[in-house]
Amino acid sequence: xxxxxxxxxxxxxxxxxGLATVVSLFPFWWMLDTSLKRQVDIFSGASLYPQHxxxxxxxxLFSQYHxxxxxxxxxxxxxxxxxxxxxxxxxxxxxxxxxxxALRLNRLGLVAxxxxxxxxxxxLVVPFYIVLSNLGLLDSRLGLALLYTGINTSFVIWMMQxxxxxxxxxxxxxxxxxxxxxxxxxxxxxxxxxxxGLAATAIFSxxxxxxxxxxxxTMTSTPSAxxxxxxxxxxxxKIQIAWGPMAAAGVVGALPIVIFALLxxxxxxxxxxxxxxx
Amino acid sequence: MATITERVAARxxxxxxxxxxxxxxxxxxxxxxxxxxxxxxxxxRASFTRFRYGRIVGSAGLQNYNNxxxxxxxxxxxxxxxxxxxxxxxxxxxxxxxxxLLVVREVPGTRFIRLSLILPMTVAPVVVGVxxxxxxxxxxxxxxPMFAHLGLPMPDVLSHPGxxxxxxxxxxxxxxxxxxxLIILAGLQSLPQDPIExxxxxxxGPLRTFFDHTLPxxxxxxxxxxxxxxxxxxxxxxxxxxxxxxxxxxATQLISIYGYNTAFNFTQYGKAAAxxxxxxxxxxxxxxxxxxxxxxxxxxxx
Numbered sequence: 001x002x003x004x005x006x007x008x009x010x011x012x013x014x015x016x017x018g019l020a021t022v023v024s025l026f027p028f029w030w031m032l033d034t035s036l037k038r039q040v041d042i043f044s045g046a047s048l049y050p051q052h053x054x055x056x057x058x059x060x061l062f063s064q065y066h067x068x069x070x071x072x073x074x075x076x077x078x079x080x081x082x083x084x085x086x087x088x089x090x091x092x093x094x095x096x097x098x099x100x101x102a103l104r105l106n107r108l109g110l111v112a113x114x115x116x117x118x119x120x121x122x123x124l125v126v127p128f129y130i131v132l133s134n135l136g137l138l139d140s141r142l143g144l145a146l147l148y149t150g151i152n153t154s155f156v157i158w159m160m161q162x163x164x165x166x167x168x169x170x171x172x173x174x175x176x177x178x179x180x181x182x183x184x185x186x187x188x189x190x191x192x193x194x195x196x197g198l199a200a201t202a203i204f205s206x207x208x209x210x211x212x213x214x215x216x217x218t219m220t221s222t223p224s225a226x227x228x229x230x231x232x233x234x235x236x237x238k239i240q241i242a243w244g245p246m247a248a249a250g251v252v253g254a255l256p257i258v259i260f261a262l263l264x265x266x267x268x269x270x271x272x273x274x275x276x277x278x
Numbered sequence: 279m280a281t282i283t284e285r286v287a288a289r290x291x292x293x294x295x296x297x298x299x300x301x302x303x304x305x306x307x308x309x310x311x312x313x314x315x316x317x318x319x320x321x322x323r324a325s326f327t328r329f330r331y332g333r334i335v336g337s338a339g340l341q342n343y344n345n346x347x348x349x350x351x352x353x354x355x356x357x358x359x360x361x362x363x364x365x366x367x368x369x370x371x372x373x374x375x376x377x378x379l380l381v382v383r384e385v386p387g388t389r390f391i392r393l394s395l396i397l398p399m400t401v402a403p404v405v406v407g408v409x410x411x412x413x414x415x416x417x418x419x420x421x422x423p424m425f426a427h428l429g430l431p432m433p434d435v436l437s438h439p440g441x442x443x444x445x446x447x448x449x450x451x452x453x454x455x456x457x458x459x460l461i462i463l464a465g466l467q468s469l470p471q472d473p474i475e476x477x478x479x480x481x482x483g484p485l486r487t488f489f490d491h492t493l494p495x496x497x498x499x500x501x502x503x504x505x506x507x508x509x510x511x512x513x514x515x516x517x518x519x520x521x522x523x524x525x526x527x528x529a530t531q532l533i534s535i536y537g538y539n540t541a542f543n544f545t546q547y548g549k550a551a552a553x554x555x556x557x558x559x560x561x562x563x564x565x566x567x568x569x570x571x572x573x574x575x576x577x578x579x580x
Contacts, residue, residue, distance in 0.1 A: 013380050013381075016376075016377070016380055017377070017380060017381065017387075017391050020377055020391070020395065021390075021391050021394045021395070023452070024394045024395050024397060024398055024452075024456070025394045025397070027398075027409045027410070027412075027413055027452070028397065028409065030409070030412055030413060031405075031408060031409050031412055034412055084309075085309065088305040088306045088309060089306055091302040091303075091305070091306065092302055092303045092305070092306035092307070094302060095298075095299035095300070095302040095303050096303075098299070099296070099298075099299035101299055101300070101303075105303070109303065109307075111569060112310060112314075113310065114565075114569060115314070115562075115565060115569075116310050116313060116314045118506075118509055118565045118568070119314070119558065119561065119562075119565070120509065120510065120512060120513020120515075120534070120561065121513065121515075122513045122515050122534040122537060122538065122554065123513065123554045123555075123557060123558045123561065124313070124314075124317055124318075124321070124554075125538070125541070126321060126324065126537075126541045126547060126550050126551050126554055127316075127317030127318060127320050127321030127324065127551070128313075128317050129541070129542075129547075130317075130320050130321070130324055130547065131316060131317055131320055146312070147313060149309055150309045150310060150312050150313030150314075151313055153306050153309040153310055154310055154313075157306060157310075182298060183298075207400060210402070211401070211402035211403070211404075212402075213402060213403060213404045213515075213516040213519075214515050214516060214538075217519075218538075218542060228402075229402050229404040229405075229516075232402075232404045232405065232407075232408060232520075233404050233407070233519070233520045235408075236404075236407055236408060236411055236520045236521075241411070241415075243412070243415070246408055246411070246412075247408065247412060249408065250405045250408030250409060250412075253401065253402050253404065253405045253408070254401040254402070254405045257400055257401050257402065257405075258397060258400070258401065260400075261393075261396055261397065261400040262393065265389075265392070265393060265396065268396055268460060
């Protein structure tokens, strides 16, 4: 009796999970499928695979829709802002994780970082816009990189503090007894131990920055500074939609992120809940 | 013993007097202040400033706030936002809980399932927009032909006021149910198993065990997940901007879209600032609740 009950339950479980997986993945396939179809095939009725696969839509992205410029802008802005915020964020996280600071700065620092991270960007874009316009940095990669650096730093502090707190203090104290200074011990002993956490934090920052749309949309206006998501949105907005190139643009936008997501799978919950749940 | 106490004392002294940790904090503090304190101050100032065609023409006093309070469109946007957030987050929480309960004991393929569920929330919301633009497209999509196949009348989902709202809720559910699922799953897997097993041995049914034992133990994690999601959902912008721009009419005009339009299409920076600063005050309340919950649940799992 229980055996059949168990089997039914197991079957139901797999049915539900299978359904969830298909619902999750199928729309991605539909996008990839469309991106590889010729214009005529897109309109000749729904088919689940491209009968005449073509790379034309991707070629169009680069020849007609400035995607080379968008990609360059995205990569530059992401690299600069993530690199800078990793350095300054990790140093701050180290100070917060390892020292008893005056004025209850340990707690205050974390709360401030969390606050900056949690405020929905829409609530900040008007002030951002006014500030960048005063600095003459609208429609520039530098302006974007500056904003992203600040936003990423809050994330890096929070994540790295939680990773650093897991490294036993004894190890670096042993190194310091052996004559290393604090910063040498940090570089020689602590950083190698925390490297996986650092890598995960870096990848999350890359994902967050590469995906940002709202800030890039409001702070830039030409392909000289616009990023990939802004480029993609330009293809969705048109009244006469070029379905093929739009789908191809979506694939270009998704591909690097999918690869990175595979790499940080293990840390995903921590990254998304800012360490609240591990 | 003496050497140990001496060492501890020496370290304490180092901690209290050292300037190094403060020096380490400075660059990050500057970066954080530059994207929070500075813009906030300038935003608050803008909310008391009169702009014309995007240029400052004088002080507005409380006029901007007054304009917001008497703006029907603003209140309509608040209502749409409230409905959107309430419906989407409720569905996401229930679905996420259900899925998490199904996989809490690892089944073969869990890794693959987890990975495929992660993808919708990892790719850019703009890409989510592309995906659903394709799914909903009337001539080439999949959703409408499917409904037509079932004999249901279903014209272009996103271009009708009655359906566009639910179409966008569905997109949000597709994208964000996995977040609740992952958080709840992590919470379930870290629960102490003893009380739950004891209840099962005592002959309590699965539903009874769930409501009497699992749910109360899970509630801190559940709250963290729901509040994080709530805060995020209130600011939902990208997908809606690329899919409907708040239309048709104002059927899907969330407060984020209206704020954006007010600032960047109507160039009423003062009014937009007043609107968003008011909303920020509300969101900060939510965030402080979230931070309290996170601290408490962190202490519990520590």
